[in-house]
Structure formats: C-alpha cells, structure tokens
Amino acid sequence: MVVLAVSGCGGSDSNGGVKTVERTRVQVVEGLGKNGFQPAAIYQKLSPGVVTITSIFGGQSLGDVLGGGSAGQGSGFVLDGRGYVATNAHVITNGTGNKITRAKEVYVQFSDGNQVPAKIVGFDPNADVGVVKVDPKGLDLVPLSLGHTGTVQVGDPVAAIGSPFGEENSLSVGVVSAKNRTIEALTDFSIGDAIQTDAAINRGNSGGPLLDAHGRVIGINSQIRSSGGGSVGVGFAVSIDTIRNSIEQIRKDGKARYAYIGVTSQPLYPQLAAKLGLPVPDGALVSDVVNGGPADKAGLRGGDKEIRFQASLVKVGGDVITKVDGKPITRTDDFSKQITRYHPGDHVTLEIYRGGAKRTAEVTLSERPNSVSSK
Numbered sequence: 001m002v003v004l005a006v007s008g009c010g011g012s013d014s015n016g017g018v019k020t021v022e023r024t025r026v027q028v029v030e031g032l033g034k035n036g037f038q039p040a041a042i043y044q045k046l047s048p049g050v051v052t053i054t055s056i057f058g059g060q061s062l063g064d065v066l067g068g069g070s071a072g073q074g075s076g077f078v079l080d081g082r083g084y085v086a087t088n089a090h091v092i093t094n095g096t097g098n099k100i101t102r103a104k105e106v107y108v109q110f111s112d113g114n115q116v117p118a119k120i121v122g123f124d125p126n127a128d129v130g131v132v133k134v135d136p137k138g139l140d141l142v143p144l145s146l147g148h149t150g151t152v153q154v155g156d157p158v159a160a161i162g163s164p165f166g167e168e169n170s171l172s173v174g175v176v177s178a179k180n181r182t183i184e185a186l187t188d189f190s191i192g193d194a195i196q197t198d199a200a201i202n203r204g205n206s207g208g209p210l211l212d213a214h215g216r217v218i219g220i221n222s223q224i225r226s227s228g229g230g231s232v233g234v235g236f237a238v239s240i241d242t243i244r245n246s247i248e249q250i251r252k253d254g255k256a257r258y259a260y261i262g263v264t265s266q267p268l269y270p271q272l273a274a275k276l277g278l279p280v281p282d283g284a285l286v287s288d289v290v291n292g293g294p295a296d297k298a299g300l301r302g303g304d305k306e307i308r309f310q311a312s313l314v315k316v317g318g319d320v321i322t323k324v325d326g327k328p329i330t331r332t333d334d335f336s337k338q339i340t341r342y343h344p345g346d347h348v349t350l351e352i353y354r355g356g357a358k359r360t361a362e363v364t365l366s367e368r369p370n371s372v373s374s375k
Helices: 039-049 062-067 240-253 270-276 335-339
Strands: 002-004 010-015 018-023 050-056 073-078 084-087 105-109 115-124 129-133 157-162 170-184 190-197 209-211 217-225 235-239 263-268 283-289 305-309 312-316 320-324 347-354 357-364
Touching: 039 050, 039 157, 039 170, 039 209, 050 084, 073 157, 084 240, 115 240, 129 240, 157 217, 170 217, 170 235, 190 217, 190 240, 190 335, 217 240, 235 240, 263 320, 283 312, 320 335
Parallel strands: none
Antiparallel strands: 002 217, 010 018, 050 073, 050 105, 073 084, 084 129, 105 115, 115 129, 157 170, 157 209, 170 190, 190 235, 209 217, 217 235, 263 283, 283 320, 305 312, 320 347, 347 357
16 A cells, blocks of 8 residues: 655845845755765754645645644755745645646745745646745755765665654655655656655655755655555655656746656566567567557557466557667666656657567657546
C-alpha cells in the first residue's frame, strides 16, 4: 500500500531626510560536506531555508486546518532570494487527474516564526512538484542549492528536513536505499527516477528537501510505503533532475508540459524474450495503445493476449520498441525515460520489431493528458 505523505524587493521610507532601504537578506551557505557527513552542520545552516506550508481549501478556515491535524500541512524549501519556494503539488492541491483543485489560501512559515501568505505560481501533477512565491521583503531567506541525480549513489548518506505531523523543522537521517524507483503521480502516469531512502519520512514531510552530505537538494520527499501510515524506512523522493525540469517550466509558464506517445509497455528482458521467441533481448514490449493517440496514429500495435511467465502476467503479441531516434532502450534508460526528454510536437523515429521483422515508425508526440484510456 502506498501512502502519500500529505498532511498538508526592496522598499524604502524616509526619516529626517535620510533614505533607508529595507532589503531581503539572503544568506550564502558554504563549507558543507568537507569533512564527511555532518547532519548537525547541515541542519544548522540549512534548516532556516526549509518551511512549513499550510494550505486552505474551499470550505476550510485556518482554524480548521490547525485544529484538525496535518491534512492541510506540508513542507517546502526556498529556491532563491526572490521568494520562490518549492514543495509537492499535493501539498497545495486536492484531488487527482482531471479533478485537481488549487488551495484557496497558502501560508508559509519560516523557522524564525515568520508566517506570510504565498501565491501559487503553478504545479506539475505529473512530477508532484509545486512552486509558491512569498513577498521576500524583510525576510531572512536561505536558498538551498540543487544537486544532480547523476552524483547520487546507493548508500550515500542523506538528511531529510521537514514538518512531520506539524512538528516544524525536524531532522531525520539515513541513506539512499535505491535509485530509479517508480512512484505514483497525481495523474494516470507514474514518476520515474525516484530516490528511495530509509530516512524517516512521515505525513507533513511532503515537499521538504532530501539533502546529500554537501547540503544539496537531491530530491523532494513525497511518499512512503507503509501498512499503517507511518514511516517504516521505505520513503521516496522525486529526483532533483525531475524537479529542476518541472520548476523551470512552472516559473516560466505556470505549468509543466510533457511529451506523450500513448502506449503502455513493460520492460523486455532476455528470459522473457526467449520465451516469446523474440530476436532482441531488450526493449519495451507494448501492452496497450491509446485509441487515437500518437502511437495509434503511427500504426503501433498492443498485445492481444495474456500469458503467465515467472509468476507474472504478461500481455503479449504487441510490438517491441528497441530504439528511440537511434538510442537503445535499456533497463536503466527505459522507454518512458527517453520519451520524457522530448517536447510536445517533436517527431521521433522508433525502431520496432513486429514478430521477427524489424521496421521503423515515425511518431509525432503530443502533450500528455491527465487521464487516458487504451484501445
């Protein structure tokens, strides 16, 4: 059972003819990670850049939220000195798919006790990323630096800072348990390249940063897997590369757009390929094709029957996609990850196998919808 960890620039005046300017104070964070993993140093320098976010939806009041638990609370972190703050989309929205609604009001509380209203800049339900903005005037802002997914290794120490169960600026530590996990989005699609960690993540940690030993953000804490709703050491963070792409689009357009091809597929591996008599050991075995979608228009075919293989049901008979624009599909660079590198309207050439025959298909990608139905 997957449980979403949801809870929840200058001004002036005059005095005696002397002009004073009130400025946003942005602290520069340096020197972390030089002597190994130091959670205390990370917390001391970076926790002021982590915030608690309270979201109020239709029919609620601030008193309802604060008195009724963590349903309207989550976490976030400062992106820059202009007041932009990153969080999870599910912290500032309700619902999924085509029924997502924005919060009516959003408030951001800093570690020094300041609580200010925020404006929702936009959100990306496909990556579960949201961005809000506060007026930075007079605030002590501590922006967090963004890292890179490619530098993350299994076993690396990590720190999570957030507001579990409304307990502001709580620190937990652990390691990267795995990479390239797939977790649920707020749409019919999944989020790939997620980071799994055993650092304690609970309700209210959503939207807070997962930090490496250098204090760089490598993910946004988003979900836990638990039978009882509490942390059992299996938490997930949306990876920083996914976050960076999403934030850039949201700050520019208020939303993020993704390329869409309109197939459901499963990874092909040598044993399954041998069972099916396929001439290639790797690729994406097409299970279903969305009616009227880009792949359907390009003539791709989905499976027509299910078989049981190695304790799993496999839909067979469909095309096998082996390359996208000449780039091979592998288990670490799978089909969905390759498609996310493109934009709506891009043209791609697929190498496919239908039975034992190799062919190519030209596909014009469209924009990913929030919900789909297959043929």
